[in-house]
Amino acid sequence: MRTxxxxxxxxxxxxxxxIPAWGDATTRRIYExxxxxxxxxxxxxxxxxxxxxxxxxxxLASYINTYLKDNNLQGSADASQxxxxxxxxxxxxxxxxAYAYTPRHSYIPDWTTPDYAAIAQxxxxxxxxxxxxxxxxxxEICEPEPVAEVFEPVAEPQPIQTAKTEPSPEPSSSQKLKPxxxxxxxxxxxxxxxxxxxxxxQKLQSxxxxxxxxxxxxxxxxxxxxxxxxxxxxxxxxxGTGKDERRDYVxxxxxxxxxxxxxxxxxxxxxxxF
Numbered sequence: 001m002r003t004x005x006x007x008x009x010x011x012x013x014x015x016x017x018x019i020p021a022w023g024d025a026t027t028r029r030i031y032e033x034x035x036x037x038x039x040x041x042x043x044x045x046x047x048x049x050x051x052x053x054x055x056x057x058x059x060l061a062s063y064i065n066t067y068l069k070d071n072n073l074q075g076s077a078d079a080s081q082x083x084x085x086x087x088x089x090x091x092x093x094x095x096x097x098a099y100a101y102t103p104r105h106s107y108i109p110d111w112t113t114p115d116y117a118a119i120a121q122x123x124x125x126x127x128x129x130x131x132x133x134x135x136x137x138x139x140e141i142c143e144p145e146p147v148a149e150v151f152e153p154v155a156e157p158q159p160i161q162t163a164k165t166e167p168s169p170e171p172s173s174s175q176k177l178k179p180x181x182x183x184x185x186x187x188x189x190x191x192x193x194x195x196x197x198x199x200x201x202q203k204l205q206s207x208x209x210x211x212x213x214x215x216x217x218x219x220x221x222x223x224x225x226x227x228x229x230x231x232x233x234x235x236x237x238x239x240g241t242g243k244d245e246r247r248d249y250v251x252x253x254x255x256x257x258x259x260x261x262x263x264x265x266x267x268x269x270x271x272x273x274f
Contacts, residue, residue, distance in 0.1 A: 030088060033101050034212065037113055037220045040064050041101045045208060049089045052098035057082060059211070060100040064107055070223050070243070075107050083107065181274055184209055185226075185249050189238050194230040194268040201272055213272035222257065225271035229260050232268065 033041050042060035046052030061079035068075055077083070084106035088099040105111040177185070184204060191197035201213040219225055227246075229237040239255055240247040248255035260267050 026088065026090070030090075030099055033099065037218075038104055038111070039101045040067070040104055040107070041099070041212075043097065043099045043211070045092075045095050045097050047095060049096045049098065052096040053087050053089060053100065054079075056087070056098040056100035057085065060085065060102070064102075066224055067221055068107065070221075073108060077107065180209065184274075185238060188228055189235060189250055191235065193233050194228060194235065194270055195232075197228050197230075197235060198270055201270070204272075210272050210274055213270065216269040216271065219271045221273070222271075225273050227257055228270045228272070230268050 033039055034043075040060055040063055042056050042063055044052055044055035044059055046055050057079045061077040061082055064077035064082070067073075068077075082100070082102055084102040085100055086102065090097045090099075103111075187204075188197045188200060191200050198213075201210060204210045205213060223243045224241050226241060227237075227239040228235060229239065236250065237255060237260070238249045239257060240249065242256075244256060245254050246256055247253075257269075260269065
């Protein structure tokens with residue numbers, strides 16, 4: 001009798017000790033997928049598992065279609081049948097957080113991983129071999145893993161001609177901001193430094209006010225990202241979306257991301273998406 005009770009106690013103890021590691025593994029998996037350039041990734045919160053997954057699939061399909069259009073690629077994604085999609089669902093109190101992801105080669109057969117580190121240094125991108133699709137983990141409970149607050153400077157800009165003082169053009173329809181987005185931009189511009197802005201982005205993401213963010217070398221979609229540019233102690237620009245010309249919300253003048261790139265610089269660039 002005592003032997004059976006001891007075995008039962010040890011089995012329960014092993015299960016309890018395994019729960020934190022189980023959650024940590026899921027947290028790491030989500031963190032890796034969020035920053036992996038070989039995957040399309042989206043996340044959403046819903047009242048239950050089904051609602052959260054449906055919303056995540058909608059955001060994922062929208063993201064895929066935007067990427068394909070902006071890069072002049074054929075094909076489209078349907079939220080009801082995304083090719084190769086897999087999910088992770090995490091219960092968080094009374095709501096569920098869902099993560100949807102699919103390998104980029106599901107929609108881009110010849111996809112190869114760009115060398116973003118080379119791009120950050122102004123070099124010509126070098127394609128690397130794409131990654132193999134993973135096996136989706138089962139539903140697990142975890143807490144978001146803190147994002148490391150480490151910045152790598154982007155290259156210093158080339159000499160810039162002083163722009164003529166003219167009224168800022170109206171942003172394109174894709175840049176017309178909702179009230180909450182305007183509030184987010186104002187909060188980030190008033191952060192004082194890129195480090196504090198990065199910390200604010202962590203909070204904004206946890207509140208679902210921005211979808212994703214990261215360092216320059218981690219960006220997978222340059223055109224559809226907002227960019228906060230600064231030195232170690234100051235914020236000098238916040239650029240809207242765009243391929244060439246972008247709106248700088250700090251100066252209210254036209255600008256571009258390339259303006260702050262060059263070689264051997266000391267600028268910090270952080271991207272984020274709504």
